[in-house]
């Protein structure tokens with residue numbers, strides 16, 4: 010008797026799993042369909058492949074999709090999308106410092122943290138400001154309470170405290186967030202906490218809908234709890250809101266009556282000469298191309314700039330070591346950097362990556378510093394320095 | 408002769424974890440010494456046997472008052488009651504402790520309880536009979552002069568003058584006056600999970616570039632400027648251009 014002949018091919022074919030781009034056979038025990046969908050590395054890879062180009066290029070960060078999208082110019086210039094939360098489940102109040110009437114990076118981060126709390130539960134973010142402030146919709150504010158300009162002075166923590174307490178009374182927010190900043194946010198948060206009798210969770214470094222944590226014991230330990238009502242947000246800990254504009258609907262700011270104990274306040278002129286480089290806002294920097302150090306010092310005095318230099322001049326003793334800018338000196342965050350006779354070595358340029366405006370004076374058109382500069386002047390430093398001193402004095406006397 | 412109360416806490420060395428004088432509180436004490444003929448009262452609420460308290464005595468005080476409270480007690484009620492009796496013209500302390508919860512709330516709670524004015528982050532102080540003039544330190548070296556009536560609570564910033572060394576002999580000779588005080592236990596710590604701090608990666612501001620190649624470029628390349636170039640101008644021309652640029656970007660005010 011011959012049994013029926015086995016047909017291995019047909020048996021195998023019978024176990025073919027339908028669907029999917031590759032052939033798959035369920036050999037052995039048939040896998041139970043799991044709750045999670047199967048990951049398909051091939052299609053992921055295909056989605057991450059940047060279209061065009063001769064060599065295949067893969068970008069795992071979603072860049073391929075962005076590249077595939079039409080560029081900003083191709084997009085129809087219709088109304089930008091605005092997200093509206095008409096009927097929020099709760100409110101998160103963020104109190105902005107806005108030094109000088111504009112949102113600081115720390116303010117944006119605070120609003121970003123408030124956004125994450127609100128988005129986790131269908132809430133909305135209200136921002137309290139004094140006077141009108143630009144860019145709140147982009148920063149992620151759904152509601153804006155702006156106290157009319159003039160009710161709160163330049164430095165007026167007592168009035169700000171009263172305004173925050175009135176806003177809390179009005180909105181009954183679930184959380185109130187302050188920036189933990191030396192610009193006034195840290196001070197304000199503590200004043201509000203003392204007056205309202207609530208505990209402040211100060212300097213929050215990580216935050217989610219069910220846990221907030223902050224450093225304690227000199228930074229050695231960390232305490233975590235469910236997010237309380239009053240929190241202040243540490244700098245550089247959260248990402249600012251980045252994406253869809255929010256409504257930023259203006260609400261009527263409540264009236265408030267501060268208890269004033271602090272008297273008159275006068276801002277003082279900055280003593281630029283004694284500032285550390287990291288603190289300075291305007292730096293006059295000299296390199297190996299400067300030989301007239303008396304004129305350099307005089308120029309610093311006349312312009313009210315903090316003095317700095319490249320490593321060469323500090324090595325030679327023209328400036329003390331703590332005045333060295335660069336990788337092995339100070340990393341500066343000044344707004345303006347005025348460089349005389351500096352070549353712009355990579356080690357030096359690393360120190361000024363954060364600087365907004367760079368002015369360079371050099372005899373060499375091809376120096377790296379000239380490329381980095383917003384205003385470059387090809388001239389002899391020794392001639393320009395006295396001319397600039399004379400010009401500044403003349404303008405001041407005029 | 409103004410009377411100044413200085414609130415002192417016990418600090419914690421960041422590397423070794425040993426108790427030490429808290430640097431900001433030491434600055435506050437130094438500031439109190441700098442006031443001409445002020446009567447300085449140094450006060451600590453906590454454990455009177457803490458050896459680090461002697462570091463403060465070594466800065467040149469004969470006496471230090473310690474309100475003896477248990478370890479997990481809230482120091483604010485004890486301090487408030489003591490200050491109410493003492494009724495100083497000025498209360499100075501560091502802006503932030505470094506050994507406990509480090510919330511920075513103590514001066515605010517005291518100022519609120521006693522109805523004193525409150526000024527944060529001062530770098531210098533002078534006082535007359537009825538007013539104090541405080542210099543407040545702000546970021547980027549900015550300063551603000553604040554005139555306020557007495558009494559006032561002020562917290563001292565790192566911009567204040569550095570404290571003097573502690574001398575061993577004075578630290579040994581100084582007297583610690585111990586006062587018993589009540590302190591309700593602080594319950595916040597029980598409601599929180601407390602664990603060692605784990606450093607987190609620093610958040611980088613990623614450029615929102617289209618592709619990975621562009622992002623890498625944005626991270627690694629030195630930025631190039633707007634690139635307005637003047638070639639061999641006369642010194643006067645150059646000076647005018649630089650000055651105009653600085654005024655335009657609001658780096659300096661135009662003199663006229």
Ligand SMILES: Cc1cc2nc3c(=O)[nH]c(=O)nc-3n(C[C@H](O)[C@H](O)[C@H](O)COP(=O)(O)OP(=O)(O)OC[C@H]3O[C@@H](n4cnc5c(N)ncnc54)[C@H](O)[C@@H]3O)c2cc1C
Pocket residue numbers: 295296297298299318319320321322333334335336337338339349350351352353354355356357360370371372373376388389390391
């Ligand atoms: C490990 C390491 C770390 C370093 N860290 C630092 C650092 O932190 N900071 C730092 O600055 N350097 C640092 N350096 C040194 C750096 O590499 C350069 O050597 C240095 O920055 C050059 O300084 P400079 O531009 O002043 O001098 P130079 O390179 O000599 O350049 C002088 C420039 O002045 C111009 N010049 C000459 N005469 C005139 C004139 N009359 N008028 C106008 N311009 C004129 C020249 O054209 C030239 O461009 C480091 C080096 C190493 C190896």
